[in-house]
Amino acid sequence: MDDSHLVLAFYHIAKLEDPKAEVKAQKAFCQEHDLMGRIYVAEHGINGQMSATPEAANAYMEWLKSHSPFEDVVFKLHTWHEHCFPRLTIKTRPKLVAIDIDIDWKHRGTSVTPEKWRELMESDDCPPIFDVRNDYEWEIGRFKGSKKPPCNTFRDFEKWADDLKQEHNPEKPVMMCCTGGIRCELFSSMLLRRGFKTVYQLGGGIINYGLKEGSKHWEGKLFVFDDRLVVPISEEPTETVGRCSFCSSEIDDYYNCANMECNDLFLSCKSCLKEHIGCCCTDCTKQERVRPYHEQERHKPFKRLHLCQTS
Template sequence: MQLYNKLSAKERAALIDEAGTDRLTLSFYKYAHIGNTDIFRNHLFIHWDELEVLGRIYVASEGINGQLSVPAPNFEAFKTHLDSISFLENVRLNIAREQDIKSFLKLKVKIRKKIVADGLDDETFDVTDKGVHVDAKKFNELIDDPDTVLVDMRNHYESEIGHFKGAVTPDVDTFRDSLDIIEEDLKEHKEDKKLVMYCTGGIRCEKASAYYRHKGFKNVFQLEGGIIEYARQVEEKGLENKYLGKNFVFDHRRSERISEDVISNCHQCGKPCDNHVNCENEACHLLFIQCEECASKMDSCCSTECQEINSLPYEEQKALRKGKGNSNKIFKKGRSEVLKYKQ
């Protein structure tokens, strides 16, 4: 029985074009205690492969995190299958604001130690003992309160292109980096301030809310459904949009626009820009912000060195990459000495 994806991204893209069917990009997560992750993972793959679901799904003993694409005609069958799993019944599905039928091109269901890496080794920490969930209306009220500290639980390259007004945006590369930094910065306010957090879809700030409760913070809140759900409620209910710019997303789209504000700059020339790209040199693949003029000038590369390599015949590029792993610039997204205007 096939329990893994066999098609290349190119082959899948061709099949999607041939099918001509609309697809829905969505995400969901749920913290829960899962006993046998192998059986659960295989169960999901078998059922979702039949429904032509594509995406990146992580399963761990602490729960599940899914970012995926479903053919529109199969959505109800997909939802019925989710509801058949006790702890996923009526789970919140965050539907993308901007749809792309090729947001995902493979089905990957992977087992991880944790669905959100946190670097913690504390058996007394209960990730299900979370803070108070609030909707967009209550969130707006809370962040207008002078006794509130609003914290962005995302990484630097995400908050750079978009964040809420007045938010603390830690300059971190990973979620685990932010936990101790925020606790140290706010340790004097564990009882007298409201700690309000947000992230893309809710998964990171939910774990963070449980962590800070564990660390003694008394008034902990999180934006339910994250920025994705906030944008939907703002539009549906006619609320004030307090988010500036774009919401970074982890699929081929890279971002969704939430407001018309452009709050970041091209990393190469400094002009206002919030378009993330990957360096065209496959040996680099650095994620950075690049305007159309610089993309044209630099052949969509991050540096003249990468531009020169990318101009070589493919076989020469492949030979240069042989035996070499990609540099840590890929992990350090948006951080490189060649990027003159990285904030």
């Protein structure tokens, strides 16, 4: 596999005077340079994932850093053999993270480097580690010993945070991680508001950890919100932690349910996938609008994936 493309992930929190004008400028630059991907611009900052040739990617990074307030933006880079985004989407969003609450952007957790994160994990009194990604991300990979609070809705997380105060002394630190770091900005602020004194959030997220520290203390793979879908976090091999949703064999291949009304992501081995003609459950196999089943080597990007929430 050649490495003809770079995959960029970045976000930056900063007050933007005119998000609409920013979208316009981003669109103009990206169209001119054949960048593909997704950029969301909100009043409180920018969040993007893109793919491009190295020349175009470098031009973009240089361009973004050359204008205010993005001078300090940090890019996380992977390589891939082609574009991993089917299109270019750049738009304003009322909120930087697609969760329905207002957050206090001034009071966020303490960002720690991957190195410091690893040291904390290796210390005798390692604080509890909370992974604030979605369930389907967690199922195929996570830090060893980490816990998965309910994070799909904000209300669930709030309730969980209330309960946490009963079992964990809020004076003592906790650790928090997500894919690229942006979700932690939101969830750490939530814990701080509830009286937790120290929340260490993994700076640049799991992507950055893999790039800097390899797969140490990590098991499985990483779910990403583009055509690659599932990637190793580094070149160091890890065990498979995902399980086929039918037979529980070790697998980390996700598929979209062939029933068009469902389309849910599910983990499956190849033989169970075939047995269920590409569907997530027996019920879905009996529905009217089921895409014809073709044997496939891996997940084929399906168009609704871009509607998934980015983290």
